[in-house]
Amino acid sequence: MKRVYERIALIGAGMIGCSLVQALRRAGAARVFAGYDLSPSVSEKARSLGIVDVVATSVADAVREAELVILAVPVRATAAVCEALAPVLRTEDVIVTDVGSTKVEVLARVARTLPFPERFVGAHPIAGTERSGPEAADASLFKGRRCLLTPTAGTRADALAEVRSLWEAAGAVVEEMDAALHDRALAYVSHLPHAAAFVLAAAAGEVAAGDDALGRAVAGLSGGGFADTTRIAASDPIMWRDVMLDNARPVLDAIERMDRMLGRLRQAIASGDGDAVARVIEEARSGRAAVIGARRSS
Amino acid sequence: MKRVYERIALIGAGMIGCSLVQALRRAGAARVFAGYDLSPSVSEKARSLGIVDVVATSVADAVREAELVILAVPVRATAAVCEALAPVLRTEDVIVTDVGSTKVEVLARVARTLPFPERFVGAHPIAGTERSGPEAADASLFKGRRCLLTPTAGTRADALAEVRSLWEAAGAVVEEMDAALHDRALAYVSHLPHAAAFVLAAAAGEVAAGDDALGRAVAGLSGGGFADTTRIAASDPIMWRDVMLDNARPVLDAIERMDRMLGRLRQAIASGDGDAVARVIEEARSGRAAVIGARRSS
Numbered sequence: 001m002k003r004v005y006e007r008i009a010l011i012g013a014g015m016i017g018c019s020l021v022q023a024l025r026r027a028g029a030a031r032v033f034a035g036y037d038l039s040p041s042v043s044e045k046a047r048s049l050g051i052v053d054v055v056a057t058s059v060a061d062a063v064r065e066a067e068l069v070i071l072a073v074p075v076r077a078t079a080a081v082c083e084a085l086a087p088v089l090r091t092e093d094v095i096v097t098d099v100g101s102t103k104v105e106v107l108a109r110v111a112r113t114l115p116f117p118e119r120f121v122g123a124h125p126i127a128g129t130e131r132s133g134p135e136a137a138d139a140s141l142f143k144g145r146r147c148l149l150t151p152t153a154g155t156r157a158d159a160l161a162e163v164r165s166l167w168e169a170a171g172a173v174v175e176e177m178d179a180a181l182h183d184r185a186l187a188y189v190s191h192l193p194h195a196a197a198f199v200l201a202a203a204a205g206e207v208a209a210g211d212d213a214l215g216r217a218v219a220g221l222s223g224g225g226f227a228d229t230t231r232i233a234a235s236d237p238i239m240w241r242d243v244m245l246d247n248a249r250p251v252l253d254a255i256e257r258m259d260r261m262l263g264r265l266r267q268a269i270a271s272g273d274g275d276a277v278a279r280v281i282e283e284a285r286s287g288r289a290a291v292i293g294a295r296r297s298s
Numbered sequence: 299m300k301r302v303y304e305r306i307a308l309i310g311a312g313m314i315g316c317s318l319v320q321a322l323r324r325a326g327a328a329r330v331f332a333g334y335d336l337s338p339s340v341s342e343k344a345r346s347l348g349i350v351d352v353v354a355t356s357v358a359d360a361v362r363e364a365e366l367v368i369l370a371v372p373v374r375a376t377a378a379v380c381e382a383l384a385p386v387l388r389t390e391d392v393i394v395t396d397v398g399s400t401k402v403e404v405l406a407r408v409a410r411t412l413p414f415p416e417r418f419v420g421a422h423p424i425a426g427t428e429r430s431g432p433e434a435a436d437a438s439l440f441k442g443r444r445c446l447l448t449p450t451a452g453t454r455a456d457a458l459a460e461v462r463s464l465w466e467a468a469g470a471v472v473e474e475m476d477a478a479l480h481d482r483a484l485a486y487v488s489h490l491p492h493a494a495a496f497v498l499a500a501a502a503g504e505v506a507a508g509d510d511a512l513g514r515a516v517a518g519l520s521g522g523g524f525a526d527t528t529r530i531a532a533s534d535p536i537m538w539r540d541v542m543l544d545n546a547r548p549v550l551d552a553i554e555r556m557d558r559m560l561g562r563l564r565q566a567i568a569s570g571d572g573d574a575v576a577r578v579i580e581e582a583r584s585g586r587a588a589v590i591g592a593r594r595s596s
Contacts, residue, residue: 040311071590145521177515185515188502193527198582199559200494204486204554205585217475217483223424223443225530229491230586232523239578242565244575255564257504259557261497264555269542277542281535284304284496287503288528 002165005030009066011059013037013046013079015101016128016139017072021051022059023170027137036062038073046134054169059084063094065186068162072099076242078106082113095159096120097166101186101239103150103179121163121191122150122179124186125172130234143171150179189291195255196234201233300463303328307364309357309379311335311344312534314397314426319349321468334360336371342433350538357382366460369396373565374540376404380411392585395461396417398546399484399537401448401477419461420448420477422484423470428532441469448477469505485548487589492530492538493553499531 010017014037023102035052036059037043042135043055057061060282063069063085073081078098080163085096096119103122110120127145129136151160164174177185204226208219215286261280268276306328308315312335319331333350334357335341341353353361361383363369371379376396383394394417398404401420410416425443427434445465449458462472475483502524506517542549559578566574 038413048520073304097402126519128521128523138347146519148397181515184512185519188505188516189520189524191501193498193524195560195563196498197527198579199556199563200491201582201586201589202578203552203559203585204490204557204589205581206559207486208588213479214482217479217586218486220591221424221444221483222487223426225426226487226491227590228526228529229495230582230589231526233579233582233586234472237576237583240579241572241576244563245570246574248567248570250568252564254501255560255567258497258501259560259564261501261504262493262553262557262560265493265497265542265574266557269546270548272543272546274543275537278535278539280500281496281538283503284499284528284531285535286523287501287506288499288531288595290506290517291499291502291528292525293518 003162004028005067007032007034007066009056009062009069010035010046010052011037011069011071011085012073012077013052013134014072014239015123015132015134015136016037016141017070018046018051018134019047019139020070020072020099020125020170021046022137022139023142024166027169029166030068030167031069034062034066034265038077042134046137049134049137051134051137060088064088067094068166068198069094069096071096071100074239074242075100075102075106075246079109079113082110086113086115095162097163098121099123100124101190101227101243102183103182105246107150107152107179116152118151118156119159121155121159123163123167124148124150125167126184126190127172128271130232132236132239142167142170145172147172147174148177148182149174150177150182152179167247183247184250184253187247187254189224191243192252192254194235195244195251196258197230197233198240201230204230301460302326303365305330305364305366306411307331307334307354307360307367308333308344308350309335309360309367309369310371310375311350311432312370312537313342313418313424313430314439315368315436316335316344316347316349316432317437317439318368318370318397319344319485320435320437321440322464323349325467327464327467328366332360333362336375338349342437347432347435349432349435351385353441358386362386362467365392366464367392367394369394372537372540373398373400373544376413377407380408384411388507390407392417393457393460395421395464395521397421399488401416403544405448405477415450416454419453419457419573420450420470421461422425422446422480423465424488425470428530430534430537438469439581440465443470445472446475446480447472448475448480458568460522481545482548485545485552489541489545490552490556492533493542493549495528495531496538497553499528502528523588
């Protein structure tokens with residue numbers, strides 16, 4: 001950490017925001033961490049866990065003395081938060097950053113609502129769990145994980161540098177990416193997996209809820225495969241509702257591509273074409289390896 | 299283990315078969331474990347790892363002296379194996395069992411090809427990993443996991459009791475289930491998750507293979523969500539091709555139900571209906587809990 005801030009404000013005391021503050025606290029990034037959450041019991045929990053030092057009663061109250069503001073709210077809440085914090089920020093040099101899973105719409109909201117969008121730096125750590133709230137915070141969540149920054153042509157270089165060093169202090173490997181490319185890529189590696197986990201878990205859940213022999217057999221029967229494949233289906237509904245709506249076009253494109261693949265598999269099974277079934281599975285194996293594997297040089 | 303066998307024969311030295319033999323060896327279930335695999339290098343690997351004592355060069359060779367035969371082959375290979383072993387089995391009391399993920403078609407093959415189907419006991423442990431081969435064997439894989447037995451009206455009670463105590467010796471919790479119900483239930487808790495993981499990984503892989511900015515961004519970008527959701531997409535293609543074809547009707551029903559749910563999510567996103575998106579996610583959360591949660595009493 002090159003700079004020690006007097007005060008960093010966290011807006012939204014969920015799992016990701018609290019994990020970042022814990023990591024920054026460990027790195028000695030600020031003297032005071034102030035926290036605000038729409039739910040007073042959540043910010044109070046963050047304080048009682050020693051994650052934030054001070055609980056604020058409003059967005060304005062939280063950011064008044066802050067030099068750096070971290071927005072860790074569901075992405076569609078960004079506009080309201082920016083409107084609330086803009087009039088009261090302490091200095092001309094305050095930096096605002098976020099952790100949201102979508103970037104194009106967040107940047108558009110910032111441009112509409114923040115008087116100084118040049119000091120906003122969009123950030124998205126590629127890390128997380130299905131758990132929510134301050135209790136799930138983990139100071140080492142970002143260690144060695146990628147954090148994508150999506151500066152625009154107007155972003156101030158010093159603001160970008162500070163947010164970069166913030167994430168490096170939290171242990172992340174920082175990369176810059178165009179916001180639109182970020183949203184299209186994340187549609188495949190994160191939003192589509194969530195969509196798949198949601199519909200799989202909801203469909204199996206429909207059956208498990210049935211008061212018949214099949215429902216009774218399905219309820220409680222699963223092994224590790226079902227549990228892992230649907231782990232992220234336990235994610236926060238509000239956060240994910242916002243991501244799906246914010247990134248609608250790329251997500252719908254990704255869903256359509258997966259649905260075409262599902263159609264191929266379905267057709268192969270229905271026609272008893274073993275080679276065609278095996279081909280989909282082979283493509284899944286190699287596709288998984290390509291997505292998970294080492295970064296290609298660009 | 300109530301009985302110590304002179305010789306147990308394992309047909310198919312994959313991960314599940316080798317894990318079971320390791321567990322049985324640890325429990326002292328037999329004096330000699332003989333192994334056969336279609337691939338000689340695989341059965342030799344199982345011997346060099348100390349999993350089987352003897353490598354057989356044919357199914358007939360493996361089972362000649364055996365009192366118990368474990369079939370751990372892709373389910374559609376069951377018929378050929380039964381045809382090969384039937385003429386040479388040593389005693390009138392030899393028991394044959396399997397570990398396959400489908401049961402109706404396996405039982406039908408056994409009824410067609412085995413002269414004594416009353417001494418065949420269908421078994422399916424609800425445990426596994428995406429890894430394959432003797433190297434992936436784990437003696438404690440079945441500890442505390444459920445193993446479903448699917449006896450028919452004709453199954454001999456002593457054969458059923460012996461297979462039950464075999465699985466209990468391996469640490470499993472044994473339950474009996476009707477074969478058709480087994481297949482319909484497994485379609486939801488195991489086969490559908492595999493189908494979802496396959497099409498998700500294959501769709502993302504298509505994009506990652508693209509020689510454009512999106513392909514380069516997607517390749518190597520994923521976090522833990524993608525990795526977990528697609529973990530089972532790395533499973534063995536031949537084994538899973540057979541499961542999908544064998545259990546086609548229940549799998550297609552399950553795929554159709556998931557596809558309807560995908561249509562709901564898609565429509566909700568396309569129309570910007572946040573409440574409808576959140577409802578699908580809420581159903582996913584509760585559905586996942588119901589499927590994973592404690593067994594309902596039947």
